[in-house]
Structures are given as C-alpha cells and as structure tokens.
Amino acid sequence: MVVFVIFLVLAMLAGAISACVFKDLLNAVIASGIVSLIAAVLFYFLQAPDVAMAEASIGAGLVTAIFVIAIRKTERKE
Amino acid sequence: MRKFISLILVGIIASGITLSLLKIPFGTPKTKVGNYYLNKGIEQTGAVNIVTSVVLNYRGFDTLGEVTVLFIAALGLGMVTLTFKREKREIQPSSFILSVGSRFLFPFILLFGTYIFLHGHLSPGGGFQGGAIIASGFLLIYLGCKREINEKRFKLTESLAGLVFLIIGLMGLYFSGYFLFNFLPKGVANTLFSAGIIPLIYIAIGFKVGAELAGIINDLMEEK
Numbered sequence: 001m002v003v004f005v006i007f008l009v010l011a012m013l014a015g016a017i018s019a020c021v022f023k024d025l026l027n028a029v030i031a032s033g034i035v036s037l038i039a040a041v042l043f044y045f046l047q048a049p050d051v052a053m054a055e056a057s058i059g060a061g062l063v064t065a066i067f068v069i070a071i072r073k074t075e076r077k078e
Numbered sequence: 079m080r081k082f083i084s085l086i087l088v089g090i091i092a093s094g095i096t097l098s099l100l101k102i103p104f105g106t107p108k109t110k111v112g113n114y115y116l117n118k119g120i121e122q123t124g125a126v127n128i129v130t131s132v133v134l135n136y137r138g139f140d141t142l143g144e145v146t147v148l149f150i151a152a153l154g155l156g157m158v159t160l161t162f163k164r165e166k167r168e169i170q171p172s173s174f175i176l177s178v179g180s181r182f183l184f185p186f187i188l189l190f191g192t193y194i195f196l197h198g199h200l201s202p203g204g205g206f207q208g209g210a211i212i213a214s215g216f217l218l219i220y221l222g223c224k225r226e227i228n229e230k231r232f233k234l235t236e237s238l239a240g241l242v243f244l245i246i247g248l249m250g251l252y253f254s255g256y257f258l259f260n261f262l263p264k265g266v267a268n269t270l271f272s273a274g275i276i277p278l279i280y281i282a283i284g285f286k287v288g289a290e291l292a293g294i295i296n297d298l299m300e301e302k
Binding site for chain 2: 049050052053054057058061062065066069070
C-alpha cells in the first residue's frame with residue numbers, strides 16, 4: 001500500500017515537471033490532467049471521496065477539455 | 079542568470095513550506111470543531127454524509143457565496159467571448175461511431191450526475207460534483223455530434239436554480255428566524271427523504287453548476 005502511494009506521488013511529480021518542461025502545449029495539458037487524476041486517487045486514499053470526485057470530474061475532465069479548446073484557438077507550440 | 083535566480087526563489091519557498099508543514103503532526107486533528115461535527119452532525123442535520131452537513135447546513139451561507147463566485151466567473155467568460163470575432167472555420171464532421179457512441183452515452187452520464195447530486199446527503203458527492211459530471215456529458219455531445227444547443231435554456235435553468243436556493247434560504251428566515259435554517263423535518267437518517275432542506279438545495283446546486291459549466295463550454299466552442 002505504502003509502496004503504491006509512493007509510486008503514485010513520484011508519477012505525479014514526474015507529470016508536474018513534464019507539464020512545465022514540454023514545448024508541445026497539448027502534451028503539457030495531458031500531463032497536467034494526469035497530475036489531477038493521480039491527485040484524485042490520492043484524495044481517495046486519504047479518505048476524502050467528496051474531494052476526489054470533484055478533482056476527477058473538474059480537474060481531470062473539464063479543465064483539460066477547456067485547455068484543449070484554448071490550444072485549438074491559439075497556437076500549439078510554445 | 080534569470081533562471082538561476084528563479085531557481086533560488088523556488089528553493090526558498092519550498093523550504094519555507096516544508097519547514098512550516100513539519101510543525102503540524104500529520105493526521106491528528108488540531109481543532110475541536112471537527113470532533114463536534116463528527117459527534118453531533120447526524121442528529122443535528124439528519125445528513126449521514128458529514129461533509130454535506132458541513133457544506134450545506136453549518137456553512138450554508140459560504141456555499142451561497144461559492145455558487146455566486148462560479149456565476150460571476152461564467153458571466154465574465156461570457157462577456158469576454160462576446161468581444162471575439164466569430165471566424166468560420168472548416169471542421170471535419172465527426173465519424174459515425176463517435177457521434178452514435180456519444181449520443182448513446184449522453185443519457186447515462188446525465189443519469190449518473192443526477193444520482194450523484196440526489197444522494198449528496200447519503201454518499202460521497204453532491205451538487206458540485208454532479209453538476210460537473212452533467213457538464214462533461216454536454217462536452218461529449220459538443221465533441222461528438224455538432225448539435226446546436228439552445229443556450230437560453232442554460233441561462234434559464236441557471237437563474238431558476240439560483241432563485242430556488244435563495245428562496246429556500248428566505249423560507250428558513252421566515253419560518254425559524256435564521257437564513258438557510260433547516261426548517262423541514264429531518265426524517266429517518268440514512269434514507270433518501272431525510273435531512274430536511276439539504277437534498278432540495280443540492281438539487282438546485284446540481285442544476286445550477288451543470289448549466290453554468292455547460293454554458294462555459296458552449297461559450298468556448300461557439301465557432302461552428
């Protein structure tokens with residue numbers, strides 16, 4: 001269990017760093033969506049299912065979609 | 079040079095946060111109010127989900143402010159997108175499988191969102207989460223099949239739901255002397271018809287948040 005949580009936190013860190021580093025903004029948005037998804041799983045493990053549900057539906061779902069729409073209207077490369 | 083300075087600044091902030099967070103023992107409650115909610119919450123509000131009883135009963139006025147903030151954000155986005163120039167762009171029609179699949183999934187997503195906000199006082203979830211799920215269903219419809227969705231109905235639903243929230247609060251003021259007072263009978267805990275006004279407010283919030291977020295997506299997607 002602890003090993004799994006540590007793996008999730010490391011994956012979240014990797015996602016956050018790659019969201020900052022990527023030059024292709026679409027990849028960066030997908031990476032930030034992954035960060036939100038792992039945050040939702042961690043919230044669930046911390047016994048906060050309400051927050052986990054909000055994080056999964058808003059952070060990983062709607063915000064990612066809104067960013068993708070914004071990228072389609074502007075430029076894809078940084 | 080600039081990157082070096084910003085790296086140092088980030089290091090200072092990170093060490094500050096770490097040092098201040100290390101003082102707090104992890105997982106032990108520092109405040110007494112949490113224990114009060116856990117012990118008395120169910121008998122005082124009738125809601126089994128303690129988070130919901132805090133959000134809508136003990137701190138109901140804050141939730142009204144939260145809903146207002148979301149409304150102002152949606153309004154501001156609508157104003158900003160009004161100033162854009164509408165440019166017609168050629169968009170490929172989506173494939174047959176995508177459009178049929180999204181049309182098939184849409185009612186089930188609506189049903190799931192409705193379930194989430196109807197059972198907000200019993201199980202995890204509530205109006206905000208259910209509304210976000212409903213809005214993601216509308217997003218799927220926008221992506222899958224290019225349907226013109228009547229945005230006036232979104233606005234109407236949103237305003238009516240906000241009005242219902244306010245009217246329930248004012249009824250509490252009228253019947254019991256406090257704004258947003260839980261004036262309806264609490265009922266038997268752990269059943270669907272319990273907890274007084276909490277399910278009614280969560281239904282209103284579910285409609286309001288769903289219509290608002292779907293309206294935001296509608297504003298952004300408007301070029302067709």
